[in-house]
Amino acid sequence: MLIRTNSLDTSWWSDDVAMAGAVVPDGILVPKVSTVEDLGKVGARLSAVGAPASVKVWAMIETARAVLDADRLAAASRDPKTRLAGFVFGPNDIARETRIRMLPGRAAMIPMMTHCVLAAHAHGLEMLDGPYSDIGNLDGFAAECAQGRDLGFDGKTLIHPSHIGACNAVFTPPAEEVAEARKIIAAFELPENASRGAIQLDGRMVERLHAEMAKRTIAIADAIEKMGN
16 A cells, blocks of 8 residues: 655645655655655655654656656665655656657657666566556556556556456466466476576476566465455
8 A cells, every 4th residue: 555645846745754654554655756865855754754664665757857867766775765665657747748749559658668667677676557547448448558567567557446457457467377487486496407597398498587587476476366365
């Protein structure tokens, strides 16, 4: 559970962070984070109000400066005082600031989205895709979810309950993918494969990197199942 605050260019953000810190959610979502100094302010405020270290910070990447400095912002997560856990891409504000048109397929924004995903994952952060504004177009929404998943986003932010089902369907690993992941891990756990970087499984080559990817697939599936219970 994340609590979204007002942005740092308003007079309300400090009180928002104090309130959120007292409630102790999983994290706070801060709009229009553009600099490492912004992250420092938020982290310092959380510490000042006594928020436990479990309250993390998620930064909305929705300015041109934030996109350009995405790697620098993500690298700030190495400082535990920032509490930075993830990014949320904000396409609407980026479009407003950059004059890039928000067209179906988001072709013009793909370079920026990929840049931010690379920066986030290079530093071990999660990355969520931004919302889809055409609420009634469920097919378009599902297509954009699939695009975000394929670009490396870990999930998508939603603005309407009707989007929950389609989003979960896209970002939840299918049963056959989970079964394949378990098979890959089991194969590498065999004594004869313990030191191997690649093995043959069902007639194809599987590398140890696939085992690492399989572990993440299983972790996501297990977490979703746990939430459902």
